[in-house]
Amino acid sequence: MSEILNVHGLTVEYPGFTLGPCSFSMKRGEILAAAGESGSGKTTLARALSRLLEEEAAVAGEVAIAGSSLYKMKEEEVRRIRMELFSIVFQNSGEWLNPSMRLREQLRETLIKKYPAREHRERMKILMVMVGLEETDLERYPDQLSGGMAQKFLLANAMALSPEMVILDEPTSSMDANSRKAFIDLIRRINREHGTAFLIITHDLRLARELSSRIMILYGGVVEEAGLTEKVLERPKHPYTQGLLRASMDLNLLKDIWGIRPAEEEGLGGCPFFGRCCQRLDICRTKRPSLTENGDGRQVACNRGGIVTLLEAQHIGKRYGKQDVLRDASLEIEHGEFISLVGKSGVGKTTLSRILGGYMDEFEGNVLYDGKTADYKQLHKSSHGVQMVFQDSNESVNPSMTVREAVSEPLTLSGQADADTVKDRIGQALRDVGLPADARFLNTRVKKLSGGQKQRICIARALTMEPALMIADEPTSMLDPSSKANVLRFLKGLQNSRGFSILMVTHDLTCAAKVSDRIYLLKNGRLQPFAPVADRIECSIYQMEEF
Template sequence: MRVLEVNNLNVSFRQDGQEHMAVRGVSFHIDKGETVALVGESGSGKSVTALSTVSLLPDSATVSGSVRYEDRELLNVSEAQLRAARGNDISFIFQEPMTSLNPLHTIEKQLRESIVLHQGLQGDAVRGRILDLLTKVGIPDPQERLSAYPHQLSGGQRQRVMIAMALANNPDLLIADEPTTALDVTIQAQILDLLADLKRDMGMSLLFITHDLGIVRKFADRVCVMKDGEIVEAGPTAEIFANPRHPYTRMLLSAEATGRPDPVPDGAEEIASAEGLRIWFPITRGLLRKTVGHIKAVNAASFSVRAGETVGIVGESGSGKTTLALAVMRLIASDGPIVFLGEHIERHTARELRTLRRDMQIVFQDPYGSLSPRMTAEEIIAEGLSVHGVDPGRSRREMVAEIMEEVGLDPATMHRYPHEFSGGQRQRIAIARAMILRPRLVVLDEPTSALDMTVQVQIVRLLRDLQRKHGLAYLFISHDLRVVRALAHQVLVMKSGDIVEAGSADDIFDAPQTDYTRALMAAAFDLAVEEGASM
């Protein structure tokens, strides 16, 4: 039985008085119980195609063609008909949970709204359904998380809540737009297994949008490869991977971060270190806010990083990776000595730290959320110059143009706003913003997770080049162990706030010592887990 059939879909957007084509003549179908993957780089038209199926595009879009769900046409129908289809028949999992979840509502309230609206459950039945959904998608201690707000969850936990909301009404067709982008490898595997189980048990169909071809190979029945708004190749997954016909498909399949970083120079200066670092957040109760316990985010963490060295920090969401890095930069409070450029900074005041800030910079995970939409690329990149007042003898525009060229951006585009750049270009702007100050230490918090595989390769090469040229020290946080292997000299493996294993990248990847590390490697590289390995 055919669940969704798209024929000759065309989508254009009106901008500056002109029509810009985003999707051209796209046709594909999804049968009951089938998984179809749309793959391609950012801007290829994948998400626009998916959003078109239930008319979720903005008013500036013009859509033509045909989209049929079972025997019903979904284009140019009433809003009431669309709401019925969106709620009960077709559900979406969006890429960025932080912008899709309401920051003012608890997790329970957001899940409750959907369940009550579409299923009519009340009282304890609703809470039971919510707890069941949160358990299925791997939220730890779901009872404790009901009253949490989105900002109190890790990125991976927020994505799991989004998946729970999409599954709440048992849809016939689930459209998943990069649903595992923010997840670490073990949770990614769990979510994919969950979706596969639901597909089998419920006869559910899936339209899966992703840039991770490893997921496509294991998960999809058929693949549609998109480039510049068109499907350039389509067919059964095994056939596409074994015998790709189009040059673009071959290019996508060959894109993988490889190689190793340059060796750390002998006698390299120690840039930063921590010894027995502890970060505990108090849990308070009652009118007087009495401390009744602690969330032990990081326990007794010790490490050092030298000039020209990359320390990779890996582990599941909520393991303490980002918290550790933020503490080293003194952006959150911690206990234990922190040495930066030979100076103990753990007790420095904000004023004392100000002179060191130009030497410690951070590049965040999400190039969409970390750049101000109201500032041009020039203003974003130059913001630090205004704060720290460096190189007064040179013009700001000259310095911005120089760093843009260094990170692979055209200086002629510095007047544009973030929405006018691709995802990879936005991440290059974020890197340029950090690098323009010529820092000694850069924290890279999942800088490639939201990017296409081809763009990931470019960013990895860029980071290696910048490290080689400037002797930068990196703290590289990632759940993508393939990227970590291509960049890191040393690796810290974190679990529940503890560093459970540490050593050279070669030792960690080739001969992991703990069950937890072996399980991470198995999930990342599609290996068999040894008997007795425990998560």
């Protein structure tokens, strides 16, 4: 198929905001989605492609529609091809209709650009049927329409001159479930029967998945990731795309929903996602990444080439006497991921977690950390390394220590922090786990704390080292439902706000399904990926039997 749209180096500058440079193309009859949060530049892109920007916008680059350069045309030439070659349906559909004119009169104003008056009535009838409205609706005024009806009429108006491409800006944002489904079916039918190309501007990843064949992910005016919709949404390669997917309620029916963490600091002209990224490097502060090929038909704008594998276990094996506890076990944990390792009690989960945490030396296979053989002596004593929270908090901390001594112990043993840094990190870690940081509590002996407080002390100890990976062994075992829920939300909240990765070891599949990005099942000494059926909540009961 030939191209209907070709965008090269498009830049739009407003005071305080810049879109681009953007470069992409669309084939005739294709449905492409541009997705991102509010303020990412989606609507600016739609306006730029329609040459409907405000006067203060400074535009550079090339936009070619069906071979015609949009920004090299005079305004009257653009007006001539707008609606006939391409059209746009903006968000907040009611605002784009003249409240004092009937729909018939408004549709006539479009048809008159191409068709003689004698054909208007029949064409109006065809258009109304096309979008699922009645011919009698033409006698209505805009304030007599529901949001869904107004959106359908604007689509009819956009299709009136049979354009080759239609831009839809947040087309279903104000629709109920039934109207949304009907509108999606309508777009599919028009695309199939008329060969119309659609550019869908949306924050709704489910809509993008249901309609588009390709997707672009925008953030801060930059295309961060682009590729086939199915592949991008199944396994994102940019940390921002990963965050968007976690925040999508429609795509996570079983999981708790977490927004992307707030920016800790701003970059200095570098990657726009710098302040929120969990795998940023110092270079990302000043170096702006370009959109480059990443394999599998994917493009990613990231100085690290996309989401990086933090820890990789390769063919791990472990024997106790004649018993094979682990056989050829392999897994990967990416930056910012919450991974769960599930399996029955006694299957070897704790053994594997101790190997991955650096607390067991004799085993087969290899463990890589950031692409290199894991040096746990260094990783345990340095920031952005590996820390482990053991199952039994009573055995993990010396009961005669004060809270201050217990929480600061990893920092003290590492010898990497001065007194002020130790004090600051202790206070921050205790606040993060929901414990007081006053002198009275700091001087309390660990043996006088409750079980829940001891567990949080163990997590605070790990947090003082600012780990990139935390391994939590059975953190919810033997807890009542309320306490279990609190611990899960607490761990997920910490991981989300701090940006580290978690490997949670558990026998509880339901807990794992609520918080995990991915799940591994350990069974008969072997490790395999495990995916709960997200559309059926009751599935967990049956899947547990597979253990």
